[in-house]
Amino acid sequence: MLVRVQYRRHADAEREAEFQRRFVDILSHEIGTALTVISGQAYRLAKLSGQLTPNDLNARADKIQNAAERIEAIVNRVQFASSLGDGTIPIRRNAIDINAMTRQLTDQVKEQQQGRPIELQLCPEPQIVEGAETLLCQTFENVIVNSMKYSSPDSPIWVSTATHGSTVRIAIADRGNGIAKSDLSRGAEPYYRGPNSKGMSGAGLGLYFIERIVEAHKGTIFIESEVGKGTKVTIDIGQSTESMAP
Amino acid sequence: MSDRPKILCIEDDVATVELLIEVLEDEGFDPIVATDGIEGVRNFSENPDVILCDVDMPHMSGFGVLSELRKSAAQLRNIPFVFITAYGSRESHLQARRLGCDDFLTKPLDC
Numbered sequence: 546m547l548v549r550v551q552y553r554r555h556a557d558a559e560r561e562a563e564f565q566r567r568f569v570d571i572l573s574h575e576i577g578t579a580l581t582v583i584s585g586q587a588y589r590l591a592k593l594s595g596q597l598t599p600n601d602l603n604a605r606a607d608k609i610q611n612a613a614e615r616i617e618a619i620v621n622r623v624q625f626a627s628s629l630g631d632g633t634i635p636i637r638r639n640a641i642d643i644n645a646m647t648r649q650l651t652d653q654v655k656e657q658q659q660g661r662p663i664e665l666q667l668c669p670e671p672q673i674v675e676g677a678e679t680l681l682c683q684t685f686e687n688v689i690v691n692s693m694k695y696s697s698p699d700s701p702i703w704v705s706t707a708t709h710g711s712t713v714r715i716a717i718a719d720r721g722n723g724i725a726k727s728d729l730s731r732g733a734e735p736y737y738r739g740p741n742s743k744g745m746s747g748a749g750l751g752l753y754f755i756e757r758i759v760e761a762h763k764g765t766i767f768i769e770s771e772v773g774k775g776t777k778v779t780i781d782i783g784q785s786t787e788s789m790a791p
Numbered sequence: 792m793s794d795r796p797k798i799l800c801i802e803d804d805v806a807t808v809e810l811l812i813e814v815l816e817d818e819g820f821d822p823i824v825a826t827d828g829i830e831g832v833r834n835f836s837e838n839p840d841v842i843l844c845d846v847d848m849p850h851m852s853g854f855g856v857l858s859e860l861r862k863s864a865a866q867l868r869n870i871p872f873v874f875i876t877a878y879g880s881r882e883s884h885l886q887a888r889r890l891g892c893d894d895f896l897t898k899p900l901d902c
Contacts, residue, residue, distance in 0.1 A: 577877025577898030578804050585810040
């Protein structure tokens with residue numbers, strides 16, 4: 546019994562050390578890369594001052610700005626992850642029509658991704674849930690953007706909504722790189738980045754965020770994936786009791 | 792043909808690559824660019840004098856590049872291989888040392 550407890554403590558400590566190592570590596574990489582651009586461009590601006598055209602000057606200022614925004618985004622995500630981890634996630638629930646949210650979100654993503662094909666298949670009736678609109682919207686956006694990130698630019702993303710028993714089901718599917726089984730089981734750990742994500746900016750927090758937010762809405766998430774074939778993410782969230790038929 | 796020393800820069804971050812090219816050209820080097828590990832291994836055929844290689848890259852990591860070149864290119868023995876890394880953990884540095892890199896440049900780079 547004592548051996549088992551000691552073994553479990555040892556395994557927990559190793560897991561904690563692994564999280565810490567990933568956290569340091571990802572943060573160092575993301576912030577270090579952005580800081581290289583900021584400090585390098587600042588140095589070049591000082592060195593080349595007087596020789597630069599206004600256009601060149603603006604282009605360099607934009608690069609500095611983009612790099613600073615990259616750092617800001619990662620700091621925000623880490624702070625948010627920390628609030629998820631300690632259970633302080635603030636949920637103010639309102640009635641939300643998932644159909645309307647999904648339509649608006651896909652329009653917005655299409656515009657940002659310059660016409661990237663998204664095939665939308667919405668259930669004809671409104672799909673009402675009780676939840677935090679911003680968090681749910683971020684969750685679906687995160688899944689859709691990930692599907693785009695890990696599939697070829699001309700490959701469509703399928704987004705659908707449906708009633709599934711007493712829940713609203715949102716499914717997002719792609720024909721992208723897919724995720725290996727071993728990475729799928731680790732994907733929800735904070736700061737874990739699978740081999741597919743090498744070279745992509747990010748903190749390894751996407752799936753961790755998604756799972757915590759779905760969990761906070763008492764929902765479930767199911768991911769099916771096959772390497773080289775694609776990934777389908779299915780999220781079920783309980784229908785608003787007021788919207789359910791008597 | 793340029794007689795300036797050739798530096799093979801393997802780095803996937805576009806803004807960093809642009810900066811490296813500018814600084815290296817300014818300092819009298821001839822940069823050869825690769826934006827992922829596979830392209831980096833391929834561009835080794837251009838006979839660089841030094842290799843600067845990022846660690847975290849798509850398709851093949853910097854560690855993969857060094858292992859691959861160690862296996863396939865005997866002449867790598869005479870060419871300094873320097874990792875550009877922002878990885879702060881001791882394990883990452885040890886792994887790079889075990890693979891036989893010559894040195895590290897740590898991000899943020901001082902350009």
